[in-house]
Amino acid sequence: MNRRIPLRKRFRVHTLLLIALCGWLLMLHLTLLLNHGLNAPLNGVGDIYLSRNAETASANAVTTVVVSYRGFDTLGEVTVLFLAATGVGMLFAGGLGATPAFRDRNSQPNEVMVTGTRLLFPTLLLLGIYIVLHGHLSPGGGFQGGVIVATAFFLRMIADSNFNLDHAQLGWVESFAGSSFVLFGMLGLVFVTTASFLGNFLPHPIAAMGQLVSAGVIPLIYLFVGIKVGAEVGAIFQDMLESNSASSAEEH
Amino acid sequence: MLNFLDTPAVLHSIYLIGSLILFFIGLYGLLAKRHLLKIFVSIEIMELAVYLILIAIATTSGETAPILSDGLTAFTGMSDPIPQALTLTAIVIGVAVTALGTSMAIQYHRLTGKVSVTEMTELKD
Numbered sequence: 001m002n003r004r005i006p007l008r009k010r011f012r013v014h015t016l017l018l019i020a021l022c023g024w025l026l027m028l029h030l031t032l033l034l035n036h037g038l039n040a041p042l043n044g045v046g047d048i049y050l051s052r053n054a055e056t057a058s059a060n061a062v063t064t065v066v067v068s069y070r071g072f073d074t075l076g077e078v079t080v081l082f083l084a085a086t087g088v089g090m091l092f093a094g095g096l097g098a099t100p101a102f103r104d105r106n107s108q109p110n111e112v113m114v115t116g117t118r119l120l121f122p123t124l125l126l127l128g129i130y131i132v133l134h135g136h137l138s139p140g141g142g143f144q145g146g147v148i149v150a151t152a153f154f155l156r157m158i159a160d161s162n163f164n165l166d167h168a169q170l171g172w173v174e175s176f177a178g179s180s181f182v183l184f185g186m187l188g189l190v191f192v193t194t195a196s197f198l199g200n201f202l203p204h205p206i207a208a209m210g211q212l213v214s215a216g217v218i219p220l221i222y223l224f225v226g227i228k229v230g231a232e233v234g235a236i237f238q239d240m241l242e243s244n245s246a247s248s249a250e251e252h
Numbered sequence: 253m254l255n256f257l258d259t260p261a262v263l264h265s266i267y268l269i270g271s272l273i274l275f276f277i278g279l280y281g282l283l284a285k286r287h288l289l290k291i292f293v294s295i296e297i298m299e300l301a302v303y304l305i306l307i308a309i310a311t312t313s314g315e316t317a318p319i320l321s322d323g324l325t326a327f328t329g330m331s332d333p334i335p336q337a338l339t340l341t342a343i344v345i346g347v348a349v350t351a352l353g354t355s356m357a358i359q360y361h362r363l364t365g366k367v368s369v370t371e372m373t374e375l376k377d
Binding site: 004011014015016018020022023026027030034044045046047049050051053059060061063064065066070073074077080081083084085087088091092119137138139141182208209229233235239240 | 257258263264269270272273276279280284309310317318319320321327328330332333334335336337340341343344345348349352355356359
């Protein structure tokens, strides 16, 4: 089909030339910058965090940075995710579907989908919970595990048209997790031993590093982040599916 | 024979060139495509390239992931954890923004039946 159109019409030549120019300039710039940056002796914030990381007794230094050293940043990040989920819910629940595109969403999902989901759902759920709980020991954590749990429920929603997540319940779970995060941060502020927001007020002996129950408050906070992210992403999926089924219901 | 690939300068150059090619593929898509969802896909590709640059520049050959496991006992000789944590933040924000933008595009298509940015002339007059 494309064979009749000449090559120069399939691409936008001016745009392509502009991109090539931009790429060349950025490459030059980065070469200059990196020659200065990478040859210098590495003694940045990251090395100081790494050398002090043992004080938190968390085996995963990335988790320490995300939850402990930059915990306030993570609180803001979770808030942005919450706002986006609210925005998606508002856009789809507003009843704007004036001229919905016709699509047969009420057709039954096929057998492969249903059986595969039946097989995958418990496995994905277990994997997600494992990743959330081992955030301070292995790669992963609340964000990744929460998204995996939400994906498990999303598969379930596609495979079974009667399966729905209740928005009110999701809202409660989300508010519980969010307020627990803030509460734990406040508790760190209240206790005299830490006296800082998100301070690690639970006992965290260095000897226990690498065990499941270690690092004090870090795994608990990451668990709350996981619950919150799972509920929010689940709500986004539910909104998108609901809008489709609503518009096709109007159509029929 | 391929040991020269492990020197930091060569390693970083390879990562950088690959990521930049990916970045400019995304930029081309952003400028040349007219379909709203294709534009969002292009933005995602550009984001991915930036994550790759951040992660790749922060580590050199011989450094391990900043996690104590597999017999490691001390936090030495590890890659910088901060770019990795910031990339995690950026991925989450990117997902949130893309979800919001895609829903806006879907609603726009429902209201007007248009998907192309060249036809978006509602606010012109």
